[in-house]
Amino acid sequence: MMQTSLFSAEIYEVTDISNKIKSIRSPLFYVGDKYKLMPQLKKLFPENINTYYDVFCGGGSASINVKANKFIMNDMDDKIMGLHKHLQKSSENIHGFIQKMYRLIEDYDLSLSEKGTNAKIEELKKIYGKTYFSKYNKKSYLKLRNDYNKNQSNIDLLYLLLIYGFNHMIRFNSQGKFNLPVGNVDWNKNVTKALENYSFWYNNNDIILSSGLDFETFVESQNIKPGDFLYFDPPYLIAFSDYNKFWKDEEEHRLYTLLDRLSDNGIYWGLSNMISHKGKTNNILLNWSQKYNKYRIESNYISRFDNTIKRSSKEIYVTNYLNGGLV
Ligand SMILES: C[S@@+](CC[C@H](N)C(=O)[O-])C[C@H]1O[C@@H](n2cnc3c(N)ncnc32)[C@H](O)[C@@H]1O
The missing domain is CATH 3.40.50.150 (Vaccinia Virus protein VP39)
Structure with a gap:
């Protein structure tokens, strides 16, 4: 130095x-x-x-x-603290949590690049270049966003919004509704890895969340x-x-x-x-x-x-x- x-x-x-x-x-x-x-x-x-x-x-x-x-x-x-609380609770069985997320992704028909691609994604890639994820996920994401805004106690849905939303951000309007548009991002292997690392860290340390x-x-x-x-x-x-x-x-x-x-x-x-x-x-x-x-x-x-x-x-x-x- x-x-x-x-x-x-x-x-x-x-x-x-x-x-x-x-x-x-x-x-x-x-x-x-x-x-x-x-x-x-x-x-x-x-x-x-x-x-x-x-x-x-x-x-x-x-x-x-x-x-x-x-x-x-x-x-x-408090939304950030709520997400930490949810991920820390889910760290007891992080692979169970990840499996639950995969099922939600399938139910909402969102892309899951960790598991590979499909013909529709490949087609969109050719037409739209870098914005193909947003084109593929837009309709499903809006349904997800609507469902979460009807019942904001479901933090699984908020986490999925964060993964598929614009720049992985979270943002609420003055009425308290989540209002970010869909992003050019999806659930890839980095998301799974980050969840595994977080749960390892949480399970091996003494961690307290403030209110x-x-x-x-x-x-x-x-x-x-x-x-x-x-x-x-x-x-x-x-x-x-x-x-x-x-x-x-x-x-x-x-x-x-x-x-x-x-x-x-x-x-x-x-x-x-x-x-x-x-x-x-x-x-x-x-x-x-x-x-x-x-x-x-x-x-x-x-x-x-x-x-x-x-x-x-x-x-x-x-x-x-x-x-x-x-x-
Ligand atoms: C630069 S970010 C922190 C980023 C963090 N170190 C990380 O690595 O992810 C600043 C944070 O301060 C929080 N914040 C804003 N005003 C605050 C306040 N008055 N008291 C406590 N936290 C506040 C925001 O919600 C935001 O998450």
Whole structure:
């Protein structure tokens, strides 16, 4: 690791990024997940974590890829927490769950590329190129969406919507109805593998789900001790995403006040965030983070063959610990 002037005078750049180290993918395939960045982040996490708090857990990628004695996961989105709860319960017999999903896929007549293709799919491929899955699944997906919106207690249907929906996202309208269109994605071998990995992780670790609280209420409600570690991956103030829409300057300030308070109490934390994006700068973060350690995280890998590509975003990781000691 070396100090570099690439970004600011005090930022540390992780120089030994290895793209070869593979991360485990969460079966929620969450937008903005830390799946690809985990090999870099993990190296910067403290060793020997007692309780690991994933305060903005989203799809849970940052938990699945870490070693700790205990995990506590929180996210304010109750649909996300509901999906984790469902997958964790299903982890008792993940192959039973996968078989149940195959039956639903068959009942709804959705494509299942894990099991191969069929003449109709091959025909659509020739006509529509990359959008053939959406053409094949559209009618079935709309029926699935309608059925789920009639009875939202059926989380199996929500999980299928996530797998077949646009970019594997979940989105609800102001009336609480799931409203994403069909995607160009389907159930392939990566979905099955991700479910198997998630259940293995769940069955071999001590994992608790919070009741889905705002980050500050959640942290204040926990009995955090030295030796524990809190990872914060909040919505990014300067980038757009569906879950960013309620994240404003006030939330950003509230988060940094909380992090300062934790530092005063000798609690280790790490924060992922974005300092600049498409010409915008997060000045609140820039100013506040001066007193902590900052690491540049590589998010857009520049092609070896074309070093003229400019990165449009600067991701950082901020910590209040360095070489095992608070600074
Ligand atoms: C960048 S995503 C986290 C991604 C996650 N680390 C992963 O790897 O999948 C940010 C998350 O913060 C959640 N969130 C937004 N506002 C929140 C708040 N006030 N308190 C707790 N969670 C919140 C969103 O629902 C979203 O899942």
